[in-house]
Amino acid sequence: xxxxxxxxxxxxxxxxxxxxxxxxxxxxxxxxxxxxxxxxxxxxxxxxxxxxxxxxxxxxxxxxxxxxxxxxxxxxxxxxxxxxxxxxxxxxxxxxxxxxxxxxxxxxxxxxxxxxxxxxxxxxxxxxxxxxxxxxxxxxxxxxxxxxxxxxxxxxxxxxxxxxxxxxxxxxxxxxxxxxxxxxxxxxxxxxxxxxxxxxxxxxxxxxxxxxxxxxxxxxxxxxxxxxxxxxxxxxxxxxxxxxxxxxxxxxxxxxxxxxxxxxxxxxxxxxxxxxxxxxxxxxxxxxxxxxxxxxxxxxxxxxxxxxxxxxxxxxxxx
Ligand SMILES: [Zn+2]
Ligand SMILES: [Zn+2]
Numbered sequence: 636x637x638x639x640x641x642x643x644x645x646x647x648x649x650x651x652x653x654x655x656x657x658x659x660x661x662x663x664x665x666x667x668x669x670x671x672x673x674x675x676x677x678x679x680x681x682x683x684x685x686x687x688x689x690x691x692x693x694x695x696x697x698x699x700x701x702x703x704x705x706x707x708x709x710x711x712x713x714x715x716x717x718x719x720x721x722x723x724x725x726x727x728x729x730x731x732x733x734x735x736x737x738x739x740x741x742x743x744x745x746x747x748x749x750x751x752x753x754x755x756x757x758x759x760x761x762x763x764x765x766x767x768x769x770x771x772x773x774x775x776x777x778x779x780x781x782x783x784x785x786x787x788x789x790x791x792x793x794x795x796x797x798x799x800x801x802x803x804x805x806x807x808x809x810x811x812x813x814x815x816x817x818x819x820x821x822x823x824x825x826x827x828x829x830x831x832x833x834x835x836x837x838x839x840x841x842x843x844x845x846x847x848x849x850x851x852x853x854x855x856x857x858x859x860x861x862x863x864x865x866x867x868x869x870x871x872x873x874x875x876x877x878x879x880x881x882x883x884x885x886x887x888x889x890x891x892x893x894x895x896x897x898x899x900x901x902x903x904x905x906x907x908x909x910x911x912x913x914x915x916x917x918x919x920x921x922x923x924x925x926x927x928x929x930x931x932x933x934x935x936x937x938x939x940x941x942x943x944x945x946x947x948x949x950x951x952x953x954x
Pocket of ligand 1: 671672673676677678696697698699700701
């Protein structure tokens with residue numbers, strides 16, 4: 636018998652070309668997962684495409700600060716998904732091509748030989764679907780307007796690379812302001828509690844912000860004791876964040892920080908340590924320290940100034 640096999644029909648494979656386009660989906664909140672390619676980091680975060688810098692821009696890891704091409708920030712799950720979709724498209728095309736080559740020659744006459752080829756498709760390649768993870772803090776960058784989500788609170792903006800610590804400080808100071816407004820409309824005891832609480836929040840917000848800004852540069856400084864922090868920042872960064880204030884402002888912000896220490900650790904009762912450090916002539920040992928809404932309001936303004944100064948010195952754009 637003379638039988639010539641016709642050429643392999645690759646119509647469907649050809650249509651695929653040498654690349655497969657896989658479109659990635661966003662999660663229910665419009666976020667798209669990203670993963671830092673640095674082996675020691677592999678930090679996971681999410682961004683909303685199109686909300687930040689327009690046009691091509693490198694991607695910044697919010698955790699370690701690594702920056703690189705967007706195409707290097709795929710998550711492992713996204714890559715598995717893309718691979719499986721590509722493989723499925725390839726095998727589907729291959730199967731269609733093979734199917735189109737099916738043939739059957741029936742035997743002729745009494746002793747003819749029949750020959751046929753039937754294609755039995757195997758199980759289709761499974762698509763490796765994935766789900767983006769839930770994260771802890773959502774941020775809209777006040778520098779480039781990118782909407783992104785991270786673990787923890789602090790980090791670099793994935794689009795513009797500006798650290799969000801000053802922005803988070805501003806948000807916390809805003810909350811403290813709201814507490815002070817609320818205090819005006821409630822009875823005295825609760826009001827004084829709210830004012831004290833607002834003060835504690837201002838100090839912890841500044842402490843969290845300052846520590847984080849320094850930690851971003853690998854230096855560990857606490858900011859609950861302002862005078863000590865000022866010296867340490869001078870030593871480590873050759874920058875004085877206190878020089879934006881008048882001596883009176885500086886001494887009043889230090890006093891208010893000492894008041895916070897009493898509230899947090901001594902139920903607000905004045906002790907010797909406070910008298911030594913706070914420069915507060917009205918204070919009497921054994922009596923409760925006086926914290927007014929006005930002085931907390933004034934300190935919020937001062938902290939905004941100090942925060943900006945510290946941020947520019949440590950994380951601001953290089954001159
Ligand atoms: Zn990283
Ligand atoms: Zn940004």
